[in-house]
Amino acid sequence: MKIAVIGAGAMGGALVEGLLKLQGQNPQDITVADPVAETRQRFEQMGVKTTNLNPVAAKDADLVAVVVKPWLAERVLTEIKETLDYNRQELILIAAGIKAEQVNRWMEKPTGLPRLYLVIPNIAIAVKQSMTFIVPCNTTPEQTKPIEDLFNQLGSALIVDEQHLPAGTTLASCGIAYAMRYIRAAAEGGVELGFKADKAKDIVMQTMLGAVELLKATGEHPEQAIDRVATPGGVTIRGLNEMEHAGFTSAVIRGLKAGVR
Numbered sequence: 001m002k003i004a005v006i007g008a009g010a011m012g013g014a015l016v017e018g019l020l021k022l023q024g025q026n027p028q029d030i031t032v033a034d035p036v037a038e039t040r041q042r043f044e045q046m047g048v049k050t051t052n053l054n055p056v057a058a059k060d061a062d063l064v065a066v067v068v069k070p071w072l073a074e075r076v077l078t079e080i081k082e083t084l085d086y087n088r089q090e091l092i093l094i095a096a097g098i099k100a101e102q103v104n105r106w107m108e109k110p111t112g113l114p115r116l117y118l119v120i121p122n123i124a125i126a127v128k129q130s131m132t133f134i135v136p137c138n139t140t141p142e143q144t145k146p147i148e149d150l151f152n153q154l155g156s157a158l159i160v161d162e163q164h165l166p167a168g169t170t171l172a173s174c175g176i177a178y179a180m181r182y183i184r185a186a187a188e189g190g191v192e193l194g195f196k197a198d199k200a201k202d203i204v205m206q207t208m209l210g211a212v213e214l215l216k217a218t219g220e221h222p223e224q225a226i227d228r229v230a231t232p233g234g235v236t237i238r239g240l241n242e243m244e245h246a247g248f249t250s251a252v253i254r255g256l257k258a259g260v261r
Helices: 010-020 035-042 054-059 068-081 099-107 122-126 141-153 162-173 176-194 199-220 223-228 237-243 248-258
Strands: 002-007 029-035 049-051 065-066 090-094 116-120 132-135 155-159
Touching: 002 010, 002 035, 002 054, 002 090, 010 029, 010 065, 010 090, 010 122, 029 035, 029 054, 029 162, 035 049, 054 068, 068 099, 068 237, 090 141, 099 116, 099 132, 116 141, 116 162, 116 199, 122 132, 132 141, 141 155, 162 248, 176 199, 176 237, 199 223, 223 237, 237 248
Parallel strands: 002 029, 002 065, 029 049, 065 090, 090 116, 132 155
Antiparallel strands: 116 132
16 A cells, blocks of 8 residues: 655654554655655655655555644645545545544545545554544445554554544543653652652553553453452552542543543
8 A cells, every 4th residue: 555644743753653663564655745854854764755745745645644733734635635536545634623524625526525534543653552533434334444454553443423533532642641641640759759760650651551451351440450459458549549539530531521622
């Protein structure tokens, strides 16, 4: 599959890094379009093709991923509109808050509408561990399957309706930042408890990894696993209760809801 990634900032760049880690992916089948010369040079060193012209990147690709800030979406999409072959190419848009109806309005041609996928990954896609949400638009299940398979190779993908995309964004795309903030907070606590900063961070990361793998392996609800750790009168339940007194669960829920517009 020839892939064009238009916009190689934090998210677009992470997507390219993840694609390059896929088994059998030829770097020369990836084209990165970005206006910043230093960004293009970085990806040229990884073996991919680069250009500062979006239509050039899109022209020969099987899959065109537009990864831009929401306020740039209309300009970039309309710039490549006449280049795209709607019968042959798949169009992915990674831009929070943009609706399918808007894209269809911008991109409609006499030949019809593009096969469009609104996609929200997170930056862990760079290491093939993204939680990615996909909203197929103007497509059939058969056309959607290869796109879903691609993002499953880059972590875990979930097909959702457009109504649930904002919730998915805050839960997983914003959520990775929330998880990292917990790591930072716990690591700082580890320093106060006497560990060096780097060692405290390593301890917290391994602990979080262990929690995730355990829940995946057992299928337990988190509270069931907590009950196995929190012995009556023990330090675990005392720590948990102190966190709850400070509003831990409420703060997480409020933070998630604040991200849904």
